[in-house]
Amino acid sequence: MTLRLVVVDDHPVVRDGLRGMLGTQPDFEIVGEAAGGLEALTVVEAVVPDVVLTDLRMPEPSGGTLIRLLRERVPSVRVLVLTTHDTDSDVLPAVEAGAIGYLLKDAPREELFRAVRAAARGETVLAPSVAALLLERVRPKPTLTRARLSARELDVLALIAEGRTNREAAAELFISEATVKTHLLHIYAKLEVPDRASAVAAAYRRGILER
Template sequence: MTPLRLVVVDDHPVVRDGLRGMLGTQPDFEIVGEAASGTEALTVVAAVRPDVVLTDLRLPDPSGGTLIRLLRERVPSVQVLVLTTHDTDSDVLPAVEAGAIGYLLKDAPREELFRAVRAAARGETVLSPSVATLLLSRIRPSRPLGEARLSAREREVLALIARGRTNREAAADLHISEATVKTHLLHIYAKLEVPDRASAVAAAFQRGILS
């Protein structure tokens, strides 16, 4: 299996070293470059053309949404996964609008980070729960608690997804088929009026369905 090619962008050397060491424990990851500024990131990514760029938001110029937009424009095949300590409107919204595939906080468990990198490489959106909740609150007002009537099984599926389980893992945990999990997810999306897994989890926390 060809390893996923990664570039790490952060202006703190200790953070880059830590990420390189952590990501390097995974046999399907290969660190092919790193950068300490936006300008350096653009140069490195253009040269090595990785699958995923993991980047902080607040870097020497350019940073944030501007850097993400330029990365996506210059190397359209790359997926940008934000890894930062900031989850305010002024940070999250420009990053997502600029084309970031995912947005994680630096206190995320390492297994969550590993899953996020793999999901980003597949083109799947990955958001930390607090970020998903923020985005959802910006596009839809809060609903009364319990308005969405999820079945007991749908709640079980949603709870597993919220803990980061894949469809296959959720199916194994519940002793049902992967196709059945997908069907439950489609019903959940329809009931919560959301387009994807991250939004479903955010909506469930926001409305008190999950705690």
């Protein structure tokens, strides 16, 4: 099956290079190209390709806006981003707008060929740096749990929560009062609080201590 492609980039040299590279594959056919967003919308609506390879930063509409419009006007089209930019401000809007793939322009040609074929099949293709960025954004942020405090810090915190003084806590744990103060400083830093009362309140609120 021949895959029909449209190349969108505001640099003629890049378009020429992509056309020449993609043209080496017998199952690829370049059916259109565009130098900006408005032209891309017109071309894609006219030829209805399988895959659009597009840069992000070019004459408007561009980036996520262009991808969203392409998907709205030609729902069957798969949009594969091919760009030099892999920052949050570029990647996230593109993916949220419906891009099925995101590659960087320094990708090896064989990787690009595989990405085009995968995109046509509806498979997501991401450059490693982009995949790592997205994973970091969706991964739940760690919250402070009992495991983040040492066993001795938990002991000190529990005694403080019971109303013990530093001296009383030291005596019960068979450590010096200075050591108790050191543990408290570590607890304050980990809980991001200024004093013992705030530490106890935060510990109960976060489930580190049980009432």
